[in-house]
Amino acid sequence: MTSPMTFAVPKGRILDEALPLMARAGVVPEAGFHDKRDRRLAFACEDPGYRVIRVRAFDVATFVAHGAAQAGIVGSDVIEEFDYSDLYAPVDLQIGHCRLSVAEPVPGAALPRVASHIRVATKYPNTTRRYFEAHGVQAECVKLNGAMEIAPELGLASRIVDLVSSGQTLKDNGLAETARIMDVTARLIVNRAALKTDARVAALVERFRELVA
Ligand SMILES: Nc1ncnc2c1ncn2[C@@H]1O[C@H](COP(=O)(O)OP(=O)(O)OP(=O)(O)O)[C@@H](O)[C@H]1O
Numbered sequence: 696m697t698s699p700m701t702f703a704v705p706k707g708r709i710l711d712e713a714l715p716l717m718a719r720a721g722v723v724p725e726a727g728f729h730d731k732r733d734r735r736l737a738f739a740c741e742d743p744g745y746r747v748i749r750v751r752a753f754d755v756a757t758f759v760a761h762g763a764a765q766a767g768i769v770g771s772d773v774i775e776e777f778d779y780s781d782l783y784a785p786v787d788l789q790i791g792h793c794r795l796s797v798a799e800p801v802p803g804a805a806l807p808r809v810a811s812h813i814r815v816a817t818k819y820p821n822t823t824r825r826y827f828e829a830h831g832v833q834a835e836c837v838k839l840n841g842a843m844e845i846a847p848e849l850g851l852a853s854r855i856v857d858l859v860s861s862g863q864t865l866k867d868n869g870l871a872e873t874a875r876i877m878d879v880t881a882r883l884i885v886n887r888a889a890l891k892t893d894a895r896v897a898a899l900v901e902r903f904r905e906l907v908a
C-alpha cells in the first residue's frame with residue numbers, strides 16, 4: 696500500500712483560516728487534531744491518503760523543502776526568508792493577509808536618510824539584509840524569535856522588521872511603521888521532486904487552484 700501523503704500546517708494563527716480550505720480540498724484531519732490536550736504532531740485524515748503534521752511555521756517550509764512532507768501551507772514571508780530551491784509555491788490561498796515592515800521608535804525616518812550601517816532586530820534576517828542592501832544600507836541583524844517590538848526600547852537595535860496586520864502591536868509598543876518590505880499571504884507549497892514523481896501532489900495542487908480561482 697502507498698503511504699499517505701504528508702501535509703504540513705503551522706500550528707498557530709493561519710490554521711483557523713486554512714482548515715476550511717483544506718477540507719474543501721479533501722484534507723480533513725481526525726478529531727484529535729482539534730484537541731489542545733492532544734500532544735501528537737501527526738494526525739490521520741478522514742481520507743487515509745493523507746496525514747497532517749502540525750509544526751512551527753518556519754519548519755513547515757523545511758519539512759516540505761526536504762521532501763519529509765510533500766505539501767503544506769505557509770506564509771509567503773517564510774518562503775521569502777528561506778528561498779529554498781526545492782520548494783514550489785503554486786497557489787496563493789488568499790488567507791493570512793499581513794505585511795512585513797520596518798518599524799522604529801520615531802516616525803519619519805524614510806530609507807534614503809538612514810545611516811549606511813544599522814542594527815535591526817528580526818525573525819527574518821535574510822529578507823531584511825536583502826531589503827536594506829537593495830537600498831544601499833548594510834543591516835546587521837539580531838535574530839529574535841518573537842517580541843521584536845521591545846528591542847528598540849532596550850537598545851538592542853534601532854529598528855525592527857516584523858509582520859504587521861492591524862498595527863496594534865506596533866502602536867502599543869511605541870513604534871511606527873516606516874517602510875513596507877512585502878505584502879504577505881499564505882501559499883500552498885509542495886516539494887518540487889514530489890510534484891514531478893507523485894501524481895497525487897499534482898492533483899492536490901489542481902484542487903487548491905480551483906478553490907481559489
Ligand atoms: N498579525 C498577523 N496577521 C495575519 N497573519 C499573520 C500575522 N502574523 C503572522 N501571520 C502569518 O501567520 C504566519 C505564522 O503562522 P502561525 O501563527 O500559524 O505559525 P506558528 O507556527 O504558530 O508561528 P511561530 O513559529 O511564530 O510560533 C506568519 O508566517 C504569517 O504568514
Ligand SMILES: O=P(O)(O)OC[C@H]1O[C@H](OP(=O)(O)OP(=O)(O)O)[C@H](O)[C@@H]1O
Pocket residue numbers: 708840841842857858859860861862863864865
Ligand atoms: O499588527 P498586529 O495586528 O498587531 O499583528 C502583528 C503581530 O502579529 C504577529 O505576532 P503573533 O501574534 O503571531 O505572535 P508572535 O509574537 O508569537 O509571533 C507579529 O509578529 C506581530 O507581533
